[in-house]
Amino acid sequence: MVELINEKGLRIDGRGVDELRPLRIEVGVLKNADGSSYIEMGKNKIVAAVYGPKEVHPKHLALPDRSVLRCRYHMAPFSVDVRKPPQPSRREIEISKVIREALEPALILEEYPRTAINIYLEVLQADGGSRCAGITASAVALADAGISMRDMVVACAAGKISGQVVIDLDDTEDKEGDADLPIAIMPNLNQVTLFQLDGIMAPEEFEKAFNMAVSACHQIYEVQREALIDKYFGKGEAGEE
Amino acid sequence: MVELINEKGLRIDGRGVDELRPLRIEVGVLKNADGSSYIEMGKNKIVAAVYGPKEVHPKHLALPDRSVLRCRYHMAPFSVDVRKPPQPSRREIEISKVIREALEPALILEEYPRTAINIYLEVLQADGGSRCAGITASAVALADAGISMRDMVVACAAGKISGQVVIDLDDTEDKEGDADLPIAIMPNLNQVTLFQLDGIMAPEEFEKAFNMAVSACHQIYEVQREALIDKYFGKGEAGEE
Amino acid sequence: MVELINEKGLRIDGRGVDELRPLRIEVGVLKNADGSSYIEMGKNKIVAAVYGPKEVHPKHLALPDRSVLRCRYHMAPFSVDVRKPPQPSRREIEISKVIREALEPALILEEYPRTAINIYLEVLQADGGSRCAGITASAVALADAGISMRDMVVACAAGKISGQVVIDLDDTEDKEGDADLPIAIMPNLNQVTLFQLDGIMAPEEFEKAFNMAVSACHQIYEVQREALIDKYFGKGEAGEE
Amino acid sequence: MSAVKRSMVVERLRKDQMVELLSKEKRLDNRGLLDLRNIVIETGVIERASGSAKVQVGNTQVIAGVKIETGEPFPDTPDKGLLVVNAEVLPLASAYAEPGPPDEDAIELARVVDRGVRESKMIDLSKLILIPGRKVHAVFVDVNVLNVDGNLFDATSYATVASIATAKMPKLFVDQNGQIKRTEEIIPLPIKSIPVSVTLARIGDVLLVDPTSEEEAVMDARITLVFDEEDNVCAGQKGQPGTLNFDQVKLAANIAKVKAREVRKIILGGITKDAKG
Amino acid sequence: MSAVKRSMVVERLRKDQMVELLSKEKRLDNRGLLDLRNIVIETGVIERASGSAKVQVGNTQVIAGVKIETGEPFPDTPDKGLLVVNAEVLPLASAYAEPGPPDEDAIELARVVDRGVRESKMIDLSKLILIPGRKVHAVFVDVNVLNVDGNLFDATSYATVASIATAKMPKLFVDQNGQIKRTEEIIPLPIKSIPVSVTLARIGDVLLVDPTSEEEAVMDARITLVFDEEDNVCAGQKGQPGTLNFDQVKLAANIAKVKAREVRKIILGGITKDAKG
């Protein structure tokens, strides 16, 4: 068993238990998409694109009172240590579903009847927490596409490693640790839109981890806001990177 | 070569050459289906369900003068000794076709134009003769669904093992024996609706086997009738099992 | 490295550098097709069939101003040394595309709006140059089907083996040689409709090979003409083979 | 499985009616909000399987079968046996189920059930090694849903757990030549824990357990939590495009913990009956 | 392959006309009810294949190729070589054939032909073992239908049988290190029997052999029977959603037995020609 927290209370990459990995969000990175973003969260490198609202094909899938939301989370074959075949795995299909369900509550789909809104996530490099980073990036891309939203959506995991509750697990902590609790919230409406749990926690650890994940989401929300402000109101003098 | 008939003329499981395996049919076992049944025939355990007549999707597959009959014979992965992958094998596709063709002559499909009738068979445990048991169960489920029928359909195999003609082969007899002749008939109209043959028989053996299979079908037909009568007119005092 | 040209300047099968393999084309070999042909070019044995112009399914794929051309190049499992699985490989998909694009410029598709014309090629035995033989056969089958054409299409490869430029490479020359340059032309309009290149050639070799391939196409065009004349105006006294 | 397309007006009426009823803490089948339906667990129903269980939760009916084969370990876990859980909602289970490969709902179902078994460490996978890094036992659990009436997550989990807990296999050994041989001895899988899944639905402001199909048709969100015998939570999943507020998440976890203790007795009953039989 | 959708009225008229004609024992092509069409069998047509045969039955045209590879035996038959028969109705064979994986008709076709070869014990599979339980010869027969004009079952069977009967392969052996090596010697497959398939159609009350596409379009039922050289029946299959009465089944078996003797001579002729050539 790997020692994931040292005697100083620091994690393998030197972080404290409630410290996020380095995080960077860029808005509008793809010319063709109606909205797009790029996120780096630890070693995660993910591109998000939104196409829509647009006509639905085949037409009988259209809904008369609202837009159909679709989401595809996909990992590039070179994004992980052992090459991943390009066709979607069961894991990617499940994650696509929970990401879609995590974003849908924030979207005012009733404004776009008989249309579809497609969200595409390409994980160029995967680290622990790629679904959370993907949700965070998707919400930014949806905002960039001008889709009406009730609130932002922002996601982060908490978890348990070496017996302690921590936030934002990286790949090693996810694999070697005891539990992973990814959640997504609408930060102003205080609603949970994604909730998953993997691994063993006592009830009190669970509650602590949940609260820490909520706090972490609020920190990440600030980065989302800044990225969108930079894009739409400029950075002043600062360059793009 | 396994000895399939002993010096007393008895088969491995103690049956005589013209003796059926234990047979049990139950009607209406699934709440959602329009008609359903459960059959145990030897170690075969098969559930049959009928959905329909109902709308056809996609619509261009509908027929203006009659119902479209569809049939899916499927084996559960755990139904056989070596796990069977869930996707339909070539064998399952062929059997689905011959079962559909065995049932269709008995159905008055002209009464249900522009609709589809779907028959689903799930083999929970497979023994020799699962296609025959499946046909027998399907016919009961069709009756339970109230589909108009010209006659029942009932199926049984005869075959040749250790040089003798026998009926209702089990798994070992099917694999180690010389020939298997599954047939289905409409018992009142005296018509053959399924006929297959696998293995070597002299012309006179073939004729004997065919006649024995017809007789066996008539025995099974009585069990079909009783099961339907039990369901629709009660068992009197007897419980359900 | 195999010696592909001997000291007399002859190739493994005894041909000179600018000599075609034995070539035979037969017209109208399949009863059901609207047009068909059979070609033997070296050891290539290929059947070509044309169905159409006919209705398009699904209808939304139809074009209002012209016919949709489709092409399927397919190899029989027994056509090559190691059995080829029947489902189309990436190679077959690419070749189907380039053959379609090689034939399309010669067809007056505007004469058949809202229809489809399907070309099917089955390679019964493959040798080097099967895509060229397939194009040559397809053009004959299209003529046999009575499709309006601006010109014939005829194809042949040139290439480089043992340092020399040669035409019409067979399987060994294709695999062991330095380069293969298959082209298709419209012989009267002097237009290139297929152009591919595989392997290393200096610019002057490339130009020489290209010119030799064009000449070879003109020779093959004569065989196409004769085959069609035989079919439609008879061979005089000669039998069919 | 979820492809029911109803008229929107009807949909809304049904939901309003259900919310109204629930606000009085009543359900269509007269259960209390935190009452489970009747759970029936039969094990050993498929003789050809290494383990099997048929589970009814109300009218929901599923059957699970375990097959134990030998296989190669994954390169990144050379010291562990394999566990594969598959679930299919058979076309005979509902008018809305279609033949074909599992859709996203069935994949989610199988993966959540798998997580409960895996994360609770129900099977000690480190004891399933035959030749380290090369040959291990591979445990396949296939679950077929035979009739759909809501709460597939729990029914599938109970069938999976009961079939694994009662599975038996011939003891194998590796001879001097590295060949795998079977002995006469029949042994169970190395079981360390029994995970219990409990699913709640939120409809309007109300949380209720063990939803039926009719309740699922109008629910806003679904949440599943899995517990081991020490009340540790070992898997969780929210479903459906609705939300839960922070208190609802915590409340759901507390309710599920308590109900899991209740279900645990029923599962243990189903398993033990088999051990005797 | 069978997806012809005709107007129902036309369909019924065609059938009435056909039944009327058949009641006078006449067929559209002037054959008697029990007359076969002309059968042409050419073997050795594909040099790259181990064996091959092109067969014409009237205007029906098929080509079969045999490839012999080495493979692993199935776990339940460690002492037998492998035989795999595939059939494809190529899209060039008919206006109704579509590209794509074999549909249920093509799968049935391949499986019935396979059964005839397998059950007649045409190939002695027990002689195809290289290393018992580990390496065996695998015989792949792929049949491509090039032109459809009825009776694919018989045409496919004849092409399969003729290509197997004339297949040749290098003799292999296993050296001391367990490596499989090839010798210079070229040997045939171990052939024990030649199965012959005969197909009849019932149209109205009439049984006829070797139906054309036009006859198949209106037939009520189809029955195929396969015989070995001693008049034993070794495979059978009824097709189509029509019935046969008990006498018709027995009559069909008797007719098929007699016609099989006639076809046997033609197949043996096609095989022998190759042996000489």
Added chain:
Amino acid sequence: MSAVKRSMVVERLRKDQMVELLSKEKRLDNRGLLDLRNIVIETGVIERASGSAKVQVGNTQVIAGVKIETGEPFPDTPDKGLLVVNAEVLPLASAYAEPGPPDEDAIELARVVDRGVRESKMIDLSKLILIPGRKVHAVFVDVNVLNVDGNLFDATSYATVASIATAKMPKLFVDQNGQIKRTEEIIPLPIKSIPVSVTLARIGDVLLVDPTSEEEAVMDARITLVFDEEDNVCAGQKGQPGTLNFDQVKLAANIAKVKAREVRKIILGGITKDAKG
């Protein structure tokens, strides 16, 4: 990728306008006919990959990643390592791209890029053998198109070439027991050549290089040629159902040869930056 269905009238107007503009040697983006767009090549962008490169050609954006695994050689090339190039036009790359397996356009794209790498002998595959005939290095290059604005062939080729040229792997060796072990040493792939792809479009009578999506929408034919450092041509492909006359083919080859020298410097720059970094 090419499934744009526009009104035919609009289509024709666009083309007329483009042809008119081109006849004056002008392009919509003000480039000359033989001017390339800006090419940006960044390597080493994906740490988990053995090699990687992000390439922009104007607004066209692609990313390539190399994974090096061990595998078995093809039976017909037992003395060579494996090279597999895949390309996907991701659904996020264009409003016309669809999720799903690569269509014929993406397959052609990958195969043409693969041919350039293979035929130029960029990688010395004979040096990728671990155990002759049994174990070799397998080089997988996966290229994802992130944004489509024309000339995918060249962008994909540059990304493929740059990612291969900068790929690194642990040096492996075979121990006495025939086991493959890794050393600490990190080595590059055995690179012998750098192929450079140049694509031209014919629109009307005009040949132009590096077409944009708007130009591709109206082009008659496309021709791609790949050159090595000695100006040898090593791969070529015409695309689209239009023709080229004999002179246009030769002219295209000459233009491409010259432009390839220009692009070569940019690729070498991108590769070298990485070597320093």
